Amino acid sequence: MIIKGADILTPQGMIQSGILVIEDGIIARISPFGDAGFDTGLPCKHEPRHEVIDGTGLTLVPGFIDIHSHGGGGCDTLDGTYDSQERMCLSHAAHGTTGILPTTMSAPFETLLQVSELIGHAIETNVLDGAKILGLHLEGPWLNPEFKGAQSITGIRRPSIEELDALIKASSGNIRMITVAPEMPGALDLIKHAADSGIKVSLGHSSATYEQVIQAVQAGATHVTHAYNAMSGLHHRCPGMVGAMLSCDKLTADVILDGFHLHCAAAKILMKCKGKDRLALITDATMAAGMPNGRYELGGQEVIFRDGAVRLPCGNLAGSALTLDNAVKYAVLKLGCSLEDAITMVSETPAKIIGMYDKKGSIEAGKDADLVLLDASLQVKATIVSGNLVYMSEVKDDSRKA
Secondary structure (H helix, E strand, O other): OOOEEEEEOOEEEEEEEEEEEEEEEEEEEEEEEOOOOEEEEOOOOOOOOOOEEEEEEEEEEOOEEEEEEEEEEEHHHHHHHHHHHHHHHHHHHOOOOEEEEEEEOOEEEEEEHHHHHHHHHHHHHHOOOOOEEOOOOEEOOOOOHHHOOOHHHHOOOOOOHHHHHHHHHOOOOOEEEEEOOOOOHHHHHHHHHHHHHHOEEEEOOOOOOOOHHHHHHOOOOOEEEOOOEEEEOOEEOOOHHHHHHHHHHOOOEEEOOOOOOOOHHHHHHHHHOOOOHHEEEEEOOOOOOOOOEEEEOOEEEEEEOOOOOOOOOOOOOOOOOEEEEEEEEHHOOOOOOOOOHHHHHHHHHHHHOOOOOOOOOOOOOOOOOOOEEEOOOOOOOEEEOOOOOEEEEEEEEEEEEO
């Protein structure tokens, strides 16, 4: 596949009206228009024939990576079926997501075991279409019930290394992230064990003091889940988890930019403290993402999607209906971020957080061809995963072969 004519966002800057060549799912070459010999539409010496996508007037950016998504397209991670996971992946791919961590809720062990097995098998066999599953994110069950948010109280329990090991085994080693409340009994031992096992440990749903967060960092925690939400707040004499998150350079964080989960001024403070290199945009999406207003489920609980927000019947927020393209728009249009910085927070930074930047997160030769074409209004026009076109909207697909 060749994408020609688009402005290409690379780590070195924007290439105006460039050409990108994909071979075997990998970015093979990136050139200014005219340098690669493909602009004329004539066959190229020593080159195979390629499908050509005309990206004139569009911007080519690295694919978005969502490290926290409970669902989408009417499906939930805990549904526990291949069909449901694929529909979720396809739904998010239509909004620019090329890599995703399906995220669980606090649930019975048997449910988490089943989902772990399914996600592990889906990754090992690569059988699903749409956004590529990069691992599993266990948000719970090792959380603080006092800060449960929309988590089911019946699914929350004390940290257990034995339980984590069983889930790691069931997933064939594909648990990539866990969210833990560090103040719970046994949490520090779990954090150390998970970190030693190569799992990214995130802190959240927690009443932890500043000091308890620092202890968790010393044990191996490196990240904070959905900044500001479901955690101890900032007070000048008791900085809490928010204070630790903002001040500790060893902690990265993620944030839900849907206009409901935090005030835009709080988002600006977060960005000033963490910077684009330590902050990832996430969706925390429920099955309502990409769907009309109505009643849905989140981890078996009823939620109501209305006027852009997803809530429990009591009125509390319960995840979101956000997609990453809209998170990028919010960052650019509401917070004043440059497109380059917004894309960093939705591509490069999450790839680095989960340890996959060697393959994903930027447009460079040798990396996976996970790409998104955006128009001037930041609408997704095409999504490419591992060199395969998984979504297209009004992009000219040249019938010519180069």
